[in-house]
């Protein structure tokens with residue numbers, strides 16, 4: 001659960017194909033600015049949109065105007081995933097006549113269909129006190145005001161090729177950070193726009209979510225993410241264009257660093273259970289003793305994600321109490 005400040009250098013400049021224009025937009029989130037990518041040529045395409053804030057919309061309009069373009073010229077919006085900083089402004093483009101494309105597993109989040117009842121119960125089982133839960137839900141409701149729901153979109157699947165004047169755009173399903181996260185390979189450039197899949201020096205958080213294929217269970221984000229990393233390494237692209245921070249040329253090096261950080265965090269979670277069974281809230285208190293409210297949800301997602309993965313690997317098990325769930329190491 002780490003991220004950089006707002007001075008994080010974005011992916012621009014050398015190595016970025018000339019028809020791919022990175023546009024850096026401000027966000028109100030701790031991660032800092034988001035980079036969206038304008039694909040110049042027919043049809044004029046935007047990959048991700050930035051959040052639904054006045055600042056982001058004005059910055060996006062300014063960047064388009066610098067190229068003598070306006071928002072109504074964008075014919076197609078491709079979404080890497082349904083997090084607010086990536087799709088918040090998408091509905092504006094729908095109203096201006098653009099089509100939206102996203103993976104079908106993002107449907108619920110594109111509708112802002114967060115299940116607050118389920119989340120409330122999960123946070124309760126995790127042992128978060130009522131006051132903290134209330135504050136957390138209030139902050140998530142505030143967060144939901146930085147995106148407008150998208151109800152109609154073209155579902156795109158792994159392997160699908162989207163035509164573009166500058167070269168075909170191939171869709172790659174890269175689940176992990178979200179269940180329906182996709183990357184867009186710019187075929188002629190050996191380059192992939194990867195959203196939040198790999199960020200320089202940062203382990204992308206997987207926000208806790210239901211498994212789209214089995215909605216009664218949480219999505220096994222860490223296992224899916226590990227497979228996505230392996231796939232990216234096999235593809236050996238020349239460069240990744242991420243949504244936050246610098247361009248990534250050393251894919252194998254980043255993947256190795258990410259795996260190492262995740263292994264360390266997993267070891268932290270296991271160590272927090274050494275003294276006996278603990279709830280998610282107790283593990284958070286041990287690993288992130290000074291966590292702020294804003295980050296509690298990310299800490300919750302991260303710890304819960306690691307516990308789910310350790311459970312899948314047979315290393316921990318749940319001990320269900322009346323209104324609490326604790327986790328214990330299996331020796």
Ligand SMILES: [Zn+2]
Pocket residue numbers: 081083177196
């Ligand atoms: Zn994201």
